[in-house]
Amino acid sequence: MDHPLGIDFGGTGIKGAPVDLAAGDFAQKKVKIDTPRPATPTAVAGVFRELVADFPRSAAAVGITVPGVMKRGVVHSAPNIDPAWIGTDADALFTEALGREVHLINDADAAGLAEVEYGAARGRRGLVIVTTLGTGIGSALVHDGVLVPNSELGHVQIDGRVAEQHAANSIRERDDLSWPEWAERLTVYYRTLERLFTPELFVVGGGVSQQSEEFLPLIEIETEIVPATLRNRAGIIGAALAASRAAS
Template sequence: MSTGHPIGIDFGGTGIKAAAVDLRAGNFASDREKIKTPRPATPAAVAEVFAELVGRFHISDSPIGVTVPGVVRHGVVHSAANIDPTWIGADADAIFSAALSREVHIVNDADAAGLAEVEFGAAKGQRGLIIVTTLGTGIGSALIHDGVLVPNSELGHLEIGGHDAESRAANSVREAEQLSWQAWAERLTTYYRAVERLFAPDLFVVGGGVSKQSDEFLPLLDIETPIVPAQLRNRAGIIGAALVASRQG
C-alpha cells in the first residue's frame, strides 16, 4: 500500500471505521476496517482502538484525520452531546498524535462530510455557499463558501418555534414518532426555511443514512434553495477526515 495515502478515521457511537484514502480519486485506497466503539468511549480508550486500526494498514508515515461528533477548535473538543463527557476540554490532536506516533488532526464529523461532498461529491464544482446537513440521530451541518469551511456551525441546534431544531426534525425523531414521509417533510421544510432566512445558501446537500431514501422526502420539501442528496454516503466522514489531514499535514 502506498505511503502517500492519508488515513481517515470516522469515530461513531457504535463503530470506529478507518481507510486509506486516494485524494486524487476521492475514494478509498484500501478496504475499510471497523472496530466496535469501546464502552465507555473515553479519549484514552478510543486512542487504543485507533492504534489497532491504524496498525492494520502497515503505513508508518501517513497523516491521519479523525472525525469527532463535537465542536472542535484547534484540536480541542468543546462539546460532547453524544459522546463521553470526558472529551470536553481534551486536546485530542495531542492525545492521538502521541498514541499513534504521528501527526493526527481531528475535525467535526459533519464538517468532514461537508468537505468531502464539496470536493468529490454532490457539490463538486459548485460555487457560493453550500450547506451540507446530515440527518441522523441529530442534525449535523457544514458551511462551505467557495471551498472554504466555516467550522462548527451546529445548525441542528437552532431554536425554531421554541424547540431545538434536531429535537423535531432529526431522522431519529421521524423513526421514534413513526412520522409519515409527508409529516416529516413538513418539519424539514420548517427547518430548511429557517436556515434559508439566515444564510441564503446556493445549495443544500442532505447526508446521513436516510439520504438513501431521498426520493421519499426531498420532493416534498417546499423551499426555494436547490436541495440534493449526498453522493458519498457513509464514505464521506473518512474521506473528509483524510482531506483535513492532508491539508494540515
C-alpha cells in the same frame, strides 16, 4: 505513495482507511472496530492504534472525525460519546498515541468537505450547506471549497424548539411520522436556514438520504436541495482531506 489516513469515530463503530485524494476514494479496504464501552479518550486512542496497525506503515497525516465541537484540537462538546472528552486536547493525545501528525475535524464538517470536493456538490461555487439527518442534525458550511467549522445548525431554535429535537430522522422514527408530515417539519427548518444564509445548494446526508425520493421532493423551499452521494464513506474521505490540507 503515502496516502493520508481517515478515521471516522462514531458512537457505535470506528472505521478507517487510507484515502486516494486524487480519486476521492479509499486506497485500501476500510477496517471497522466497535467503539469501546465506555468510550473514554484513552480507550479510543487504543482502538485508533489497533486500526492504524492494520495498514502499511506510513508517515502521512491522519485525519480523525469527532462527534462534537472542537477548537484547536480541544473537544468542547460530546453529546453521543463519553463526557470525559470535554476539555480533552484530543489532537495532542492522538498525535502521541499514533506517533504521526494528526488533525481532528467535526464529523459533519468532514462529510461536508467530502461532498463538496468529490460528491453531490462537486464543482459548485458559493455557499453550500451540507446537513446530516440522523439522531440529530449535523451541518457543514462550505464556501468556495473553504470550510467554516463547528456550525451546529441542528441547534438553531425555531418557534422556541431546538431544530433537531423536532425534525431529526430519529424524531420521525420515534413519532412514526409519515414522509409528508416529516417533510413539513423539514420545510420549516430549511426555510429558516434559507433566510439566515441564502445558500446556493443544500446537500442532505445521513442514512435516510438513501430514501431521499420519499421526502426531498416534498420540501418546499427555493434553494436547490439534493441527496448526498458519498454516504458512509464521507467521514473517512473528508477527514483524510482535512488532514492533508492542514499538513501541507
